[in-house]
Amino acid sequence: MKRIILLFILIVSTVFGEVKTHLGSMKLIKDESGSIQKVPAENASPGDILEYTFSIDNQEEEIIKNLSPTIPVPTGTSLVPETATPDNYLVSINGRDYYPYPIKVDGEPVELSSYLGVGWNIDELKPGEKLELQMQVKLNGGE
Template structure:
């Protein structure tokens, strides 16, 4: 049994070692001239804009199919939909059911602060190819939120 478990762990590590993923967060700073720069986020305060970047690379020799990567929207933040890339994303308020943005409840769009997850349906990621998925959120508070 122990040998089987070790073999399983080696196989799983080998398989996933060829698909590289990385999630990074950046604070978006805008200077007086409106020039935007991004620095690694060490902390955040109310009103700050944070960008989350999810990177995935297919380092295998076969295409990856039917991928559904997602980026969580932290509680206490508001999604900035116009800064979500690439287009064609889905959103969720319960982290289970996904719909195109915006979700409507009784014909009224859900407040952007209610979204908890952004996801994409990626049909195929060819060998040697990679994707960058981005969302931006604003930290609530300090401006009436």
């Protein structure tokens, strides 16, 4: 029996001074024509792909330097490699230290379910500039 996992749409919005952030999630599905559509991630089943988007909007009058935003990989999911954008992303298997993908242990790449986070090093975000960071995960237990 296929277990249906109910996911609450994660929409986190915060404001730091005049810097606004937002984290949202969508489920990716194929329509009849084979095109990928994004729908709210209210219900998901093993094998489904979820896309997380983290937006940072600099509404300050000055450049913000040396940002290190991260998106956690939720428990029960596996990172879908090479879907993170921008593509200069880093990954973590301990939630603290970030390295270029893939991380290897004893010369072997770690399993995709071992990744705990995706992060980026952003040199600067200019006034009025908005940055969108994305990554995809697959719910474990599917095909």
